[in-house]
Amino acid sequence: MFKKLILAGIVAVLVWGLWISPDFTEIAAGIAIFLFGMLSLEEGFRAFTGGLLEKILKNTTDTLPKSLLFGIVSTTLMQSSSLVSVITISFLSAGLLGLAAGVGIIFGANLGTTTGAWLVAGFGLKVKISAYAMPMLIFGVLFIFQKGKYLKGIGYVLAGLGFLFLGIHHMKEGFEAFRDTIDLTQFGMTGFPGLMLFAGIGIAATVIMQSSHATLVLIITALSANQISYENALALAIGANVGTTITAIIGSLSANEQGKRLAAAHLVFNMVTGLLAVVLIKQFVTAVDNVSEWVGIAADDYTLKLAVFHTLFNLLGIVAMLPFTKLLVANLERLIKGKAKGVSEPLYLFKSATDFPDTAVEAVRQETLHVFDNAFDIIAKGVSIAPSRIKAGEAIEQIVYESNRLIDIDMESEYEKKVKSLFSEIVLFITQAPFSWEANQSGRLHWMRDANQKLIEAIKDTKHLRTNLSKFISSPNAQERQLYNSMRIQIVTILRELHEARDVETNGSALLSLDALKLLVLDNESERQAEITNYLKKGKLTSVAATSILNDNGYTLDISKSLIGFAETMFVSRDQDVTAIEREIALIPDEIEEIREK
Amino acid sequence: MRKSIADKVKDLFGSGFKKRVKKAESLKALQKELEHKRSVIHKKMKSTKSASEKKLLDKKLKVLEEQLKKIVKRR
Numbered sequence: 001m002f003k004k005l006i007l008a009g010i011v012a013v014l015v016w017g018l019w020i021s022p023d024f025t026e027i028a029a030g031i032a033i034f035l036f037g038m039l040s041l042e043e044g045f046r047a048f049t050g051g052l053l054e055k056i057l058k059n060t061t062d063t064l065p066k067s068l069l070f071g072i073v074s075t076t077l078m079q080s081s082s083l084v085s086v087i088t089i090s091f092l093s094a095g096l097l098g099l100a101a102g103v104g105i106i107f108g109a110n111l112g113t114t115t116g117a118w119l120v121a122g123f124g125l126k127v128k129i130s131a132y133a134m135p136m137l138i139f140g141v142l143f144i145f146q147k148g149k150y151l152k153g154i155g156y157v158l159a160g161l162g163f164l165f166l167g168i169h170h171m172k173e174g175f176e177a178f179r180d181t182i183d184l185t186q187f188g189m190t191g192f193p194g195l196m197l198f199a200g201i202g203i204a205a206t207v208i209m210q211s212s213h214a215t216l217v218l219i220i221t222a223l224s225a226n227q228i229s230y231e232n233a234l235a236l237a238i239g240a241n242v243g244t245t246i247t248a249i250i251g252s253l254s255a256n257e258q259g260k261r262l263a264a265a266h267l268v269f270n271m272v273t274g275l276l277a278v279v280l281i282k283q284f285v286t287a288v289d290n291v292s293e294w295v296g297i298a299a300d301d302y303t304l305k306l307a308v309f310h311t312l313f314n315l316l317g318i319v320a321m322l323p324f325t326k327l328l329v330a331n332l333e334r335l336i337k338g339k340a341k342g343v344s345e346p347l348y349l350f351k352s353a354t355d356f357p358d359t360a361v362e363a364v365r366q367e368t369l370h371v372f373d374n375a376f377d378i379i380a381k382g383v384s385i386a387p388s389r390i391k392a393g394e395a396i397e398q399i400v401y402e403s404n405r406l407i408d409i410d411m412e413s414e415y416e417k418k419v420k421s422l423f424s425e426i427v428l429f430i431t432q433a434p435f436s437w438e439a440n441q442s443g444r445l446h447w448m449r450d451a452n453q454k455l456i457e458a459i460k461d462t463k464h465l466r467t468n469l470s471k472f473i474s475s476p477n478a479q480e481r482q483l484y485n486s487m488r489i490q491i492v493t494i495l496r497e498l499h500e501a502r503d504v505e506t507n508g509s510a511l512l513s514l515d516a517l518k519l520l521v522l523d524n525e526s527e528r529q530a531e532i533t534n535y536l537k538k539g540k541l542t543s544v545a546a547t548s549i550l551n552d553n554g555y556t557l558d559i560s561k562s563l564i565g566f567a568e569t570m571f572v573s574r575d576q577d578v579t580a581i582e583r584e585i586a587l588i589p590d591e592i593e594e595i596r597e598k
Numbered sequence: 599m600r601k602s603i604a605d606k607v608k609d610l611f612g613s614g615f616k617k618r619v620k621k622a623e624s625l626k627a628l629q630k631e632l633e634h635k636r637s638v639i640h641k642k643m644k645s646t647k648s649a650s651e652k653k654l655l656d657k658k659l660k661v662l663e664e665q666l667k668k669i670v671k672r673r
Contacts, residue, residue: 515657
């Protein structure tokens, strides 16, 4: 309701402004064209997210200085701190980035965004910028109509830049024409009240336009037309810097706790920076004069001096906040806690993860591993072993022989609650993605869906195995007990190996170690078959018991194969080149058979 | 014949060459990693008392030998 009222108010003000002043119309149209240009630019850069960006982010954000640099460079190139914030929140939610790295990127983005003021003040106002806009729009639109993803992306970037330039041109023209009718500086205020009032206006303007870049361009063009005083322009710039956090806060609403922490870090940084700028405004003005004189900016070139001011106070913000990054991260983690989620609720399938295909694929990967964790517990309990003992690293025989009582578990209900519900959420998440998947991503999703199905098969086979296990686990017949324990040992061995291979980044070549499990499973199965036949011959097993054990031997083989198959898909390196080499070296069934025959 | 020489030159200096160099480097790194794994398994074999673990380690060694042979063939 409140939002609707605000929108109605804005519409009323705009209609009134358009009615009484053609110059106001030109300024408002300039802002609208500029904001449309920002949207187009963001759309263009989105075309380049998909593999490449993930690679760059991963390789350039492992230390705080690197992530800071990434924030500066990416925002300078894309000219949108909002887009960088949204990407960072999305990557953070999907677990592709750590909070400290995310904070570093946001700090850097704040400095990177100041290059916009330099570009507009130094270039946009000094040349006839609209002359550059036309060819950019023509080629931009031409490329947008092409089929190729990257060409389309370039088209959106070009058209975006064209609209930005056109918007700046109209704002500039509007303010210059406005000067002949009305002098806005008469509404200016000096001193501390002026500082606070204009900072407030800067915040409000940025919240409405959701772009500090647009606010800053508006300030610079108004300043160049002498429609606002230099002093008030500085206050507006401070306000714009604080107001820009709204984009990150809105973006974090659909993110998990990590995304919310990052948005909070952004707010803290910009508030502290704004506060420093307000408190030290006199010192800043002197510093700006000194720096401007040093770099050769004319004393009356207030637009460039505003750019210097914008850079200086953001730089001071970074210098002031960087030493406290760890403290900030620790406090945010303490204060913003994730909701305690039940094992049957998805942990990674957030709406913010669907902003980019890479983060969506990563979210599905993490959620599939969550399904694995749940399936691990169900299968372990299904063969009457406490999951914690498998993970603890005790000798497997000891665990199995000591666990000679059936663990009470309703496998069907556990499967419905902890596996099937999550799998349904994954399928829904994939189908609801607001973009079309690329062939490579579709392939990965297909395999992950397949991996989930393998876990389901393993659970269902365990359920069958459990039926007889409940009879034979404490059988007075030593041979029956021994055969079932052998099956349990095999399943526990695989579960433990998979648990250890789960952290692929620290367990290199996990894919190759699965070959040994395949060999073990085949050998065990044959050995058990031979033993069953032998016991049957010697009369140590009845034919009824032997048939049951033979069936369960088959189930054990199937459970093992499903679990190994799952690991073959999921426990691979994120580096596709490394995975390709490992797949080439992994043994094919014939080669495993050759080893068995030796 | 001329085309085949041109192809060879292209292959030598083009992306195919770079790919081969990268692959060779990856294979070398993998070989090192597997050899290290083999020595760790040998040590584990001596210390473990669990029959099932011994059995698995034995399979791991057999498999590693074959995988290392495959790497040597490809390098």
